Amino acid sequence: MSNPSSPASSLQVIAIGNAIVDVMAPCADALIERLGLVRGGMTLVDTDRAQELYDAMGPAREISGGSAANTxxxxxxxxSSCAFIGQVAQDQMGEVFAHDIRAGGISFETPARAGDPPTARCLIFVTPDGQRTMNTYLGASQFxxxxALDEAAIAAAQVLYLEGYLWDPEEPRSAMRRxxxxxxxxxxxxxFTLSDAFVIARHGDDFRSLIEAGEIDILFANHIELAALTGQDDFHAGIDALKSKVPMLVVTRSEHGAVAACGGELFEVRAEPVEQVIDTTGAGDLFAAGFLHGHVQGRPPAECLEIGAICAAEIISHYGARPEANLKDLIDARFG
Structure with missing residues (x-):
């Protein structure tokens, strides 16, 4: 996972997730209805459905994605020093993904997989309000x-970050447990990030067991996922149901900001103001990035939340789930 010039012991975060290329296109609200899509959600699709949706898309941009990779x-x-573990195929999109993630300064050494299925892709329809409707073909990533794990690198990194989406297929679920x-x-x-309510519907018992066993130190969720996991529709009741079971619980609330429960205290941050919401793809991923960056630096929870909010605001101000502004400059401007 690491190279000789960058020893594994220097890693701050190592993540396991879907290696996906995002295919993004703006669309009218009517197209969401016509295609029968779950507006604002993430749906897994098979090969035929992926082709049907791709054919229905307008001009699109291909941008390397995947939740943990975005983070x-x-x-x-x-x-922060980072490494990624995820599966691509030996195809053009696999090469695009590998190039992009390495160009971002992230170590990525998982060998590409020969043959079918092809590299995963997520077909994202972005409506005029910036809401994204995602349709994911998992392809090679589910194998x-x-x-493929570098257990020495995992043991050396400060934090192992796991993507809930990848819990769905059997093979990577086994890898993540290991x-x-x-x-x-x-x-x-x-x-651990819960990723989506549909993942909780399928694997909530697994997640609750991991939490009860004390195997999760930092749990990321949004308010919808919190309700799905706890069965509590009331936000604060959901927080109360989990806060004693994980050392750090971090829950985002879209335009209402985010909270962190840690050490018997509750910390809150408002959402950062944004001139215009262009695309919400990756907002939670980049919030987690900011929070984890603060965490591995030893910053207090309130500052970690604020860094997360700054990163989320940057990502929703443009298309795509990878930062375009200099995040270091944004954080330095706030904290010095």
Missing amino acids: LAGLAALG LPPA AIAAARNAGRKVA
Whole structure:
């Protein structure tokens, strides 16, 4: 995972997630209805549906994505040392993904997979209000084997960050369980993002078991996922149901900001003002990047929340889930 000039021990965050290329296009609200899409959500699609949706898209941009990879892109842009574990195929999109993530300063050494299926892609329809409707073809990403793990790098990194989306396929789920064991055996922290309510509907029992067993140190969720996991529609009741079970609970609330529950205290941050919301793709991913960057630097929870909010605001001000502004400059302008 690491190269000789960058020893594994220098890693701050190592993440396991879907290696996906985002294919993004603006669309009218009517197209969402005509295609029968779940507005604002993420739906898994098969090969035929992926082709149907791609054919229906207008002019599109291809941008390397994937939730955990987006988070690492933000972390690297902020100056954290990172590595990514994820599966691509030996095809053009796989080469695009690998080039993009390495160009961002992130170590990526997972060997590409020969043959079908092709590299994963997420077909994203962006409506005029900036809302994104995602349709994900998982392709090669769902065949990440446990053998692809660099357990020495996982044991050396400060934080192992896991993407809930990748819990769905059996092979990478097994790899992630093995990675959790490697991190915990080395006394490292495990951070987990719930990703989407549909993942919780399928694997909530697994997630609740991990939490009850004390295997999650930092849990990221949005308010919808919090309700799905706890069964509590009231936001604060959901916080109360989880705050004693994870050392750090971080919950985002879109335009209402975010909260963190830690050490018996509740910290809150307002959403950063944005001149215009262009595209909400990756807002949660970049919030997690800012929060984790602050965390590995040893900053207090309130500052971690604020850094997360700044990063999320930057990402929703343009198309795509990778930062375009200099995140370091934005943080330095606030904190010096």
